Each structure stands twice: as C-alpha cells, then as structure tokens.
Amino acid sequence: MTDDPSSDTTTSSATRSTTTSWENRAMTTTHGVRPAPRARRAAAASGGTRPESPARGGRGATTVTSAGPSIGSRVLSLLSASWRPVAVLLVLFAAWWFVAWREMVPAYLIPSPGAVWQTMVDDWAMLLEHTWVTTMETIIGFVLAAVIGVATAVLLVYSKTAEKALYPLILFAQVIPKIAIAPILVVWFGFGLTPKIVLAVLIAFFPVVVSAVAGLRSVDPELLELSATMGASRWKTFRKIRFPGSLPQLMSGLKVAVTLAVVGAVVGEFVGADRGLGYILLLASGNLDAPLLFADLILMSMIGVVLFLLVEVLERVLIPWHASRRGNLALASS
Amino acid sequence: MTTAAALEASGPAVDTEPIIEVSNLSMRFRSKRSETLALDDVSLSVMPGEFVTIAGPSGCGKSTLLKIIAGLTLVTDGEVRLYGERVTRPQREIGFAFQRSALLEWRGVRKNILLQAEMRGMDRRHAEERAEHLIELTGLTGFEKALPHELSGGMQQRVALCRALLHEPRVLLMDEPFGALDALTREQMNIEMNRIWRETGTTVVLVTHSVPEAVFLGSRIVVMSPRPGRIVETLVPGLPDEREYSTTLTDPRFTTAAERLRDLLGASHVAE
Numbered sequence: 001m002t003d004d005p006s007s008d009t010t011t012s013s014a015t016r017s018t019t020t021s022w023e024n025r026a027m028t029t030t031h032g033v034r035p036a037p038r039a040r041r042a043a044a045a046s047g048g049t050r051p052e053s054p055a056r057g058g059r060g061a062t063t064v065t066s067a068g069p070s071i072g073s074r075v076l077s078l079l080s081a082s083w084r085p086v087a088v089l090l091v092l093f094a095a096w097w098f099v100a101w102r103e104m105v106p107a108y109l110i111p112s113p114g115a116v117w118q119t120m121v122d123d124w125a126m127l128l129e130h131t132w133v134t135t136m137e138t139i140i141g142f143v144l145a146a147v148i149g150v151a152t153a154v155l156l157v158y159s160k161t162a163e164k165a166l167y168p169l170i171l172f173a174q175v176i177p178k179i180a181i182a183p184i185l186v187v188w189f190g191f192g193l194t195p196k197i198v199l200a201v202l203i204a205f206f207p208v209v210v211s212a213v214a215g216l217r218s219v220d221p222e223l224l225e226l227s228a229t230m231g232a233s234r235w236k237t238f239r240k241i242r243f244p245g246s247l248p249q250l251m252s253g254l255k256v257a258v259t260l261a262v263v264g265a266v267v268g269e270f271v272g273a274d275r276g277l278g279y280i281l282l283l284a285s286g287n288l289d290a291p292l293l294f295a296d297l298i299l300m301s302m303i304g305v306v307l308f309l310l311v312e313v314l315e316r317v318l319i320p321w322h323a324s325r326r327g328n329l330a331l332a333s334s
Numbered sequence: 335m336t337t338a339a340a341l342e343a344s345g346p347a348v349d350t351e352p353i354i355e356v357s358n359l360s361m362r363f364r365s366k367r368s369e370t371l372a373l374d375d376v377s378l379s380v381m382p383g384e385f386v387t388i389a390g391p392s393g394c395g396k397s398t399l400l401k402i403i404a405g406l407t408l409v410t411d412g413e414v415r416l417y418g419e420r421v422t423r424p425q426r427e428i429g430f431a432f433q434r435s436a437l438l439e440w441r442g443v444r445k446n447i448l449l450q451a452e453m454r455g456m457d458r459r460h461a462e463e464r465a466e467h468l469i470e471l472t473g474l475t476g477f478e479k480a481l482p483h484e485l486s487g488g489m490q491q492r493v494a495l496c497r498a499l500l501h502e503p504r505v506l507l508m509d510e511p512f513g514a515l516d517a518l519t520r521e522q523m524n525i526e527m528n529r530i531w532r533e534t535g536t537t538v539v540l541v542t543h544s545v546p547e548a549v550f551l552g553s554r555i556v557v558m559s560p561r562p563g564r565i566v567e568t569l570v571p572g573l574p575d576e577r578e579y580s581t582t583l584t585d586p587r588f589t590t591a592a593e594r595l596r597d598l599l600g601a602s603h604v605a606e
Contacts (some may be wrong), residue, residue, distance in 0.1 A: 050512055056580055131502035178408070222432050222436040223436055223438070224546065225401070225404075225406050225424075225430070225432075226430065226432065226436050226454060227426055228405075228406060228424035229406070229425065229426060229428060229429075229430040230426060230449075230450055231424070231426030231453065231455035232454075233455060236452070236453055237453075240438075240449065240452060240453070241438065244438070244440055245438075245439075246391065314553065321439050321440040321481050321483070322440075
C-alpha cells in the first residue's frame, strides 16, 4: 500500500472509521437500527469508493447509537419495533372485552376476559403442570425433527441414490394427513408421551428436510471449486462452507417446524391422553367450560410464541451476517 | 507438496522447464442435442516467474482453460502438466482467484483469508503471521474483522487475492478477478497486482477481456479467438517488469501491443 497513489490511502482510513461505527451499531441487537445493506452494496458497486457515498453521512447522523449499545436504546428500539402489533392486540382485546361486557354473545360461548383470567389464577397449578407436559412433548419432538431432518437432508444431498430413492417418498408421505395417523400411534405407543412426540416429529420433519436440502444445495459452485483447489476433504467442505451456508434457509424451515410441533403435540393429546393442554381442552369442551377453554388456548399459543422466539434468537446468534438479519426498513415493502 | 519441494530442491536448473505445460488441448461440451467445441488444439507453456495474461472475447473458453489447468474441469483431448506432473484432478499446489470474490459471507476478512490455512491444515501461527503480512501488503489493515458485505468490490477482491496467496503457491491462476470492478478501482488493483507479482515472484496466469489490463499486467499476452477457442497470437511487448500507469500507458511498446491486441480481438469479432 505504501508505494501506492496517496488517494487510496485516504480512502482506506476514511472507510476504516465508518466500519468501526457499523460494528458498534451492529451490536444494538435490533436489526432495525442498522444501516441499509442494499444501499451500501449499491454504493460499492457503483463507485468502489464507498466512503464518499452520500448515503453514509446522513445515516450516521440519524443513528441512535454510535458509541455502543446502552440499555435505554435497546428498550427504545424494542419498543419501536413492537408497539404496532401490541396496539393491534389491545384493540382486539378491547373488542373481546366489549362483546363480553355487553353480553352480545352468551357467556358459555365467549367468556369475559376477566373470567378467563380468574380461571388462570385459580387453576394455575393444574394449568402449569399440563402446559409443562405439552411444552416438553413439543420441544423433544421439535429437536428430534430438526436432528433427523438435517441428517436426512445431508444424506439426500450427498448421495444421488438416496435422493432418488427417498426424496419422492418423503414428498409423498407429506400428503398423508398426519393427524389421521394419531390413532394408530396411540395403538402402537399407548397413552404416554411417546405418541405425541412421534406425531410432533412427523409433522415438523418435512419443513426441516425441505429447507435443509434447499440450503445445502444453494451453495455457490465457485465455493466448492475453491475448496477443491485447497485440497479440502468433503467433511471440511461441509463443515466450513456448505453447512454454514445452508443456515439461513434451514432457520426458516425450523421456524415453521417449531410451530407445527406444537400442533403435533396437541393433536396427539386429543386422540388419547390423560395429561397436557390438549387433554384439558377436550375436558373443558365436554363441560362447556368456556373460560377454561380460552385459558387453555391462550397457553397453547404462548408455547408456540415462546418457542418461535427462541428459534428467532438462535437465528440471530447463528447468522447475524445474513441479509435477512440486517434488514433495511426503508426497502422493507419494496 | 512433495512435488513442489522436490522441484525446489533440484535448484535453478528446473527454472528452464515450463511450470505449466498445456499441449494440444481440446474441450468439447456435450449437451443432449449438440456438441460444442470450446477449445481447439490449444498449446501453451508458462515459465516460472512469468505473468501470462490470456485475452479473448467473451465465451472463447479462456476461463475453461484456466479451470482445466487447475484440474477443476476434465479435458476431452490433450493434456496439462503442472510442475511436470499430469493434471487429472483438482490441484492444490496453486492459488485460484475467481471473477466474483467467492468469500464466505459469515467470516470476517482475516478469517476468510485463513480459510485457506484451515482447509490445508497449515501451521496456525505461521498462517496467521502470513495473513497479517498479506493484509498489510494489500492495504486491508484495519478491516480484519469486517464482513464481506461491509467491503467494497475492490476490497473483496483484495481479500480473495490474500486468500489465494496465503499458502505461498508457486502458481496463481486468476479468472477475470477485476472484471466486476469499476475502471478506477481496476487500475488500482492492476498496479497492486503488478507489485505483488514482483514482490512474491509467483507465476501468474490471468484471464481477462480487457485490452489495457492484459497489456499492462502481462509479460506475455496470449490472444484467443472466439469459440472454438484457439490461440491466434502471442504478444511479448518487452516492457520492464515494474509498471506504472503514468509511464507505461504512454510507452510506445505498450501502445503498439495494445493496438495489436485490439486489432486481433476486433478482427475476431468481425469474423464472428
């Protein structure tokens, strides 16, 4: 660099300072605050002399945090990202409350929010126990589906024979209504946790396989050629290039899978169980206990939401580099 | 590694032997209906320390030729020898730079460069020192942790170049590495490339379709015809190794060679 024209040296130092401030901003957890990657790319493509790009100066000035993340700014950005859905939820809640309050619908059909809350408070120990059961079934089912799904995808991608033999069958098996298998599972595995877990695995497996296969196949062929010129083994190529590259697609599959796993566990409980939220739901339905029904339903949804968020967190940890994780709000709807 | 070591051990005598020897190479691509002749009877020798640029119109098979030398594509007829040994599978005693930088999105600059070391199982400390040196050489200091999407196109190519040079390959193959860059950055990269070549003594084969780039960088310029690719002429402008835009571009040897190259490429376009 030293014997280069001085213009390049100034370019480097200017870019250096901006890069540091990006890194700081990257640490503010919410991707909403980060600068626009597409705009940056465009600047890179058009000029190559990125520091002069006008987009950057403006954005740097508007950024909330450039000196590093503070708790205050974290809370602020979290609020700015979540107030809209919360507002919609509050409106829906108010409508529910209003309908129940004016007794527009009989209370045994739609109970008041107060009655549902009362049920949750009164029966919290019982509800917690059954929520725990359903959560466990879901998590075990999801993790098994993820492991088996990724392993199957690796097999399909690396072995042409396996792909020809198995992939059509996997696609075909997806057509079988899994819920209809539930009674058979009860016959085979009894009334314990096993049939619920198996059903959760069966339902969650498909999106994992499909997304993992797509992710593993989407590797840039030039990266494989590069790896060949490095004399890398298949295992190293898989570990350092192919698998990390497949993570963005795999993560989308896992998000779908985790919500489906809840469905699998609950349906499993419908068919034959003496524990779990699905079992309580059937009981409540039989007794026309609307507050318990609603309380149960809310807890089931909570399981799904919490697990989904956990996968989101996992995604944020695993692929902070991916475009989907450094979103550009300005272009979000374009 | 054994080949390279053996060659080095046998002293300067081998320097008279070509480091890359392509003889009577033909390449056909078969599709269901037709057969395309991509390369037709190409022969080429590259001596150690040379900077050979291969210039030709788009689609003349020059990238294919490079991939054949690297052992990434198998030939239909003829043979390639690298370090005196026949190329039948991907070669690892080379550095390869692609048209697109082919960086791992999730790794920072230093880690992208060190991928080379990890894949080869090089000594970690040595590799890190070497990476540090290359980062300095290519002016990437201060960006060690930056992710590829935070870098400009020129900087991404510099990272790819560092990665290709990390294991000190005796042969560096480059497939239009600066093709996607704007004119200014490209000129800068050409100057740097020339300096790196002089400083490392690496043998370089660079494919390009840019006339100034081919003449500016090459100690020898191999001109190819449109598909099926044949070598139509080899230019040796006889310029000094050290190139500078201010002096080289106005040098009569440069202008003559550039004019000749433009004629050859232009004529082949007409023939097409």
